[in-house]
Amino acid sequence: MANLVYKRVSTDQQSTARQDLVLEEAGVENPVVFEEDPGTSTRSSARSSANC
DSSP states (O other), rough: OOOOEEOOSSTTTSSSSHHHHHHHHHOOSSOOEEEOOOOOOOOOOGGGHHHH
């Protein structure tokens, strides 16, 4: 049976390294990554907002 894995981070400055570590610690061997979503947040901080 395959172990399907979805890995995601909130910003492009984060990585999935911690998720990989947790999978390894849990003994998940050869996970099948069906989607790895890099930083997709479009939020901007209040300081960089043009409306402030």
